[in-house]
Amino acid sequence: MLIRALAISVGIAVLAGCAAPTRYIDPAADDGPVAMTMDYRDFEKAATDAVEDMLSSGAVNNPDGSRYIMVVSRITNDTMQRIDTDQLTKKIRVSLLRSGKVVTTTAVGLNGAEDEMNMKARELRDSEEFDQSAVQRKGTLQAPDLSLSGKILQRNHKVGKEQQVEYYIQLSLTELASGLAIWEGETPIIKRGSDKSVTW
Amino acid sequence: MKSLFLASLLVLGLVGCASQPETNTTMIDRQELRVDPEVVYAADVTELFKSRLTLPDGSSLLQVQFAVEARSDTELAWKVTWFDDLGRVVKGVGESYRQATLLTGQPRYFKATAPHSRATSFQLHLREPK
Numbered sequence: 086m087l088i089r090a091l092a093i094s095v096g097i098a099v100l101a102g103c104a105a106p107t108r109y110i111d112p113a114a115d116d117g118p119v120a121m122t123m124d125y126r127d128f129e130k131a132a133t134d135a136v137e138d139m140l141s142s143g144a145v146n147n148p149d150g151s152r153y154i155m156v157v158s159r160i161t162n163d164t165m166q167r168i169d170t171d172q173l174t175k176k177i178r179v180s181l182l183r184s185g186k187v188v189t190t191t192a193v194g195l196n197g198a199e200d201e202m203n204m205k206a207r208e209l210r211d212s213e214e215f216d217q218s219a220v221q222r223k224g225t226l227q228a229p230d231l232s233l234s235g236k237i238l239q240r241n242h243k244v245g246k247e248q249q250v251e252y253y254i255q256l257s258l259t260e261l262a263s264g265l266a267i268w269e270g271e272t273p274i275i276k277r278g279s280d281k282s283v284t285w
Numbered sequence: 286m287k288s289l290f291l292a293s294l295l296v297l298g299l300v301g302c303a304s305q306p307e308t309n310t311t312m313i314d315r316q317e318l319r320v321d322p323e324v325v326y327a328a329d330v331t332e333l334f335k336s337r338l339t340l341p342d343g344s345s346l347l348q349v350q351f352a353v354e355a356r357s358d359t360e361l362a363w364k365v366t367w368f369d370d371l372g373r374v375v376k377g378v379g380e381s382y383r384q385a386t387l388l389t390g391q392p393r394y395f396k397a398t399a400p401h402s403r404a405t406s407f408q409l410h411l412r413e414p415k
Binding site: 112114115136138141148149176180184185 | 341342344362377378380381383396400402
């Protein structure tokens with residue numbers, strides 16, 4: 086019994102010793118292995134391509150000098166992975182905000198307001214418990230000018246003894262006044278690797 | 286004579302103790318193009334253009350375009366860092382290097398646009414991904 090317990094302990098100790106140590110990865114200097122699934126580097130590339138193209142095309146430049154108001158619409162995940170598309174849209178929103186050209190509304194969304202506090206705060210109207218001078222007045226919320234929508238596609242192919250996974254990140258920026266897509270972009274991300282890799 | 290000598294010493298001592306006057310921040314000359322030796326061995330940067338793109342609201346964005354031609358098939362990683370007129374970094378979308386594959390003799394053209402009109406200068410760094 087004692088020998089068995091000792092053998093198990095030694096086995097665990099050896100396995101723990103062989104395990105790769107947990108470490109921080111600096112996104113600015115990450116030359117680490119590439120995954121067949123979509124990782125943060127892919128989202129960063131797609132967001133960089135999209136924002137640079139939006140800015141240089143002049144699509145997000147309001148001729149009157151003020152900022153456009155953008156709403157994030159549906160970004161369809163048509164891949165085999167569970168992707169939170171906010172990983173992509175957040176980077177785009179942050180960069181557009183920093184550019185000084187676009188601000189995103191959190192008061193409107195396909196499934197209700199992104200920040201429900203926009204409406205909750207207005208329910209304080211006529212409440213005797215609150216100083217009414219600080220309660221939001223009617224007609225202060227800003228309607229969006231632009232809508233960001235898109236789709237992430239995945240296609241798998243067998244190439245010889247390898248597997249090729251293609252991701253396409255497609256985005257459209259629609260001018261809500263006219264319904265016209267004033268900017269569109271597609272970033273392909275192609276990966277080739279072991280046929281044994283799982284991409285979901 | 287002795288008192289004059291002592292007075293001089295005292296003045297020198299006081300000057301030595303005085304705090305240094307404030308000087309303006311010295312701008313270090315920053316190279317616009319930095320190419321790592323491994324890349325120099327495998328490829329040439331044949332062009333490097335910069336221009337300001339005028340936007341409809343009258344503002345402008347700094348744009349950089351460069352061309353690379355490889356002497357042998359190689360991988361390249363590149364990144365542009367943007368700076369404002371005080372030399373401070375202007376944050377872009379991401380921080381990571383963009384990767385490209387170069388085929389022998391194939392010229393490749395790459396373009397980057399500054400994230401804000403505040404960006405007035407840049408540094409392009411080319412390195413070989415490990």
